[in-house]
Amino acid sequence: MISIDNLGVEFSGSTLFSDVSFAINPTDKIALMGKNGAGKSTMMKIIAGVEKASKGKVTAPKDTVIAYLPQHLLTEDDCTVFEETAKAFQHIFDMKEEMEDLNKQLETRTDYESPEYMKIIERVSDLGEKYYALEEINYDAEVEKALKGLGFKQEDMHRQTNEFSGGWRMRIELAKILLQKPDLILLDEPTNHIDIESVIWLEDFLVNKANAVMVISHDRAFIDNITNRTIEVTMGRIYDYKAKYSHYLELRKERREQQMKAYEEQQKFIAETKAFIERFKGTYSKTNQVSSRERMLEKLDIIEVDEVDNSALKLKFPPAPRSGDYPVTVKELSKSYDEHVVFKDANMSISRGEKVAFVGRNGEGKSTMLKAILGEIEVDGGECALGHNAKVGYFAQNQASLLDPNLTIFETVDEVAEGDIRTQIKNILGQFMFSGEDIDKKVGVLSGGERTRLAMVKLLLEPVNLLILDEPTNHLDLRSKDVLKDALKAFDGTLILVSHDRDFLQGLSNKVFEFKEQRVIEHFETIDDFLERNRIKSIAALDLK
Known part of the structure; x- marks a missing residue:
């Protein structure tokens, strides 16, 4: 069991959270929730040992292994996929190297009675x-097995890591975590930039093979499928629910209703008490x-009602100008990079008003x-052509x-604004939760979610009839994703959507183009039907034996 005791963090005199205590048990699967800025990532980094708390401590049994996957990958670019993955065993290699170095020192030193000599012997x-208690492992074979299980081919093993996309680098990090067999896995937004098949594999691994897990994620389906406990960070403290995410939402609503009722009753009591004091102050018999x-009143603990994030993205796409019958037509299309064939002889025709999803593993095209x-x-x-009067908005x-x-x-x-719309810029930014002094902030200081919202503003500045969105939900919180999804459902133009977020995709497309093994396969079914049909097959294909 890992124990978090009286944890507190202060930045520049302001408190992020204080007196936070909870325990992580060996089989807990925890969703760490809370609005942006509540301190979730900071808390995770402290548990991982990456950052230090202002006060409090994290304690764990001796030799507990905690593996941490940060939101922004730290994979180096000066080694191969195999070498990077083998770093999972670096602590064992370091142990062996230190032992060999110390034994060489013992062979050459003659100060047998000195304290320094005795310290070396003890070390x-x-x-x-520790080293000889480890079971005998063929480390090279284990690395290869993990990488192949995650979809890497034999020829990928000795390619440089910088040749791979973010999604494949994520798999390298996941392979390292798997090989460490940690007691606790900490994951900060693990599903950003990885494809649906990888997310399905990750779910299966976390549920069936991992020990304790703590995850921060805006992917509703992912956290609902893997967690059995939800810890909410709000107003500098935590609430701990023995429930998965969807049930937690119901319990949180009930808790806030109870808080409001207690708060209103207390405020009524305070008002009546103050009225009594004011009325009888100076009356001898009532002194x-x-x-x-x-x-x-002085001793009364004032009931606080949990803050509710009332900021809400207001998103509505302008009416789409009428396009031709087929905004996109592709015939016998082929594309290669050097010897690598991305796809060949691809065909597709997308009709006006159709909403289609592109799915497939990262790197499939x-x-x-x-x-x-x-x-x-x-x-x-x-051939690849846009249809008559196709006006494209691309994210x-x-x-x-x-x-x-x-x-x-x-x-x-x-x-980028032109014409009359320039007079409406402040109003438009306000709809995207940028108001007041916010609009004078430099883009460089914005969070990922804020930058994504700002990029969306630019997309809405002129009417389009063909929306092409490539992973638009990365860094968006759950509420913003819901608003974007509703806006896309109401959009009366044509939509091409690439996304790994199953909850976001569901209900958004009526046709699926699957990119797989150099081919583009058309499926006349909803994304819901496609995902359900492929779920079991995907898990089996990606499973580690």
Whole structure:
């Protein structure tokens, strides 16, 4: 059991949270929830040992292994996939190296009676006890097995890590965690930038093979499928629910209703007491009663009602101008990069008003197809054309990171706004939760979610009839994703959507194009039907034997 005792964090005199205590049991699967800025990531980093608390402590049994997957990957670019994954055993290699070095010192030293010599002997004994207690493992074979289980091919093992996309780097980190067999896995937004099949595999691993898990995520389906406990960070304290996320929402609503009732009753009592004091102050016969009630008010613990994040994204796409019958047509399209074939002889026709989803593993060609449709890359063969009067709005996977960090929020929108809409910039920004002094903030200081919202503002500045969105929900919180989903459902144009978020995808598309093994396969079914049909097959294909 890992114990978190009286944890507190202060930044520049302000308290992020204080006196936080809870225990993590060996089989707990915990969702760490709370609005942005509540301190979730900070708390996770403290438990991981990456940051230190202002007060309090984290204690765990000796030799407890805690594995931490940060929101932003720290994978280095100076080694191969195999070498990076083998770092999971670095502590064992370091132990062996230190033991060999100390034994060499003992062979050459002659100060047998000195305290330094005795310290070396004690250290060698301690290391030897730990090292030789480890079961004999073929480390190379274990690394290879983990990587293959996560979808890497034999030829990938010795490629440099910088040749892989963010999703594949995530798998390298997951392989390292798997090989460590940790007592606790800490995951901060693990589903950003990985494909649906990887998310399904990760769910299966966390539920069936992992010990304790704590996760921060805005992926509703993911956290609901894996957790059995929810810890909410709010107003500098925590609430601990022995319930998965969806049940926690119901319990939190009940708790707040009870708080409101108790708060209102207390406020009524305070008002009546103050009225009594005011009425009888100076009345000799009531002196003792007045004093008693004054002391009662002084000692009263004021009930606090949990804060509710009332900021809400207001999103509505402008009416779509009428396009031709087929905004997108692809015929016998092929694309390769050197010897690597992305897809070949791909065909698709997307009708006006249709909402389609592109699905498939990272690296199978989804984003490449989008770039081909937009004319951003040259293809090797075939045809790819936009239809008559197709007006495209495109949200790239890295759209938020493309914003100029030196511009303010207002300047970012002002530089692309034209005509009468320029007079409405402040109102538009207000609908996207940027108001007051916020609009003068530099883009460089914004969070991932804020940058994503700002990139969405730019997308809405002129009417379009073909929306192409590549992973638009990365960094958006659950409420913002719901608002975006509702806006896309109401959008009367054509939609092409790439997303790994199953909860977000459900109900949004009536046709699926699957990118797999250099092919583009058309499925005349909803994304819900497609995912259900492929779920069991995907888990079996990705499972580690």
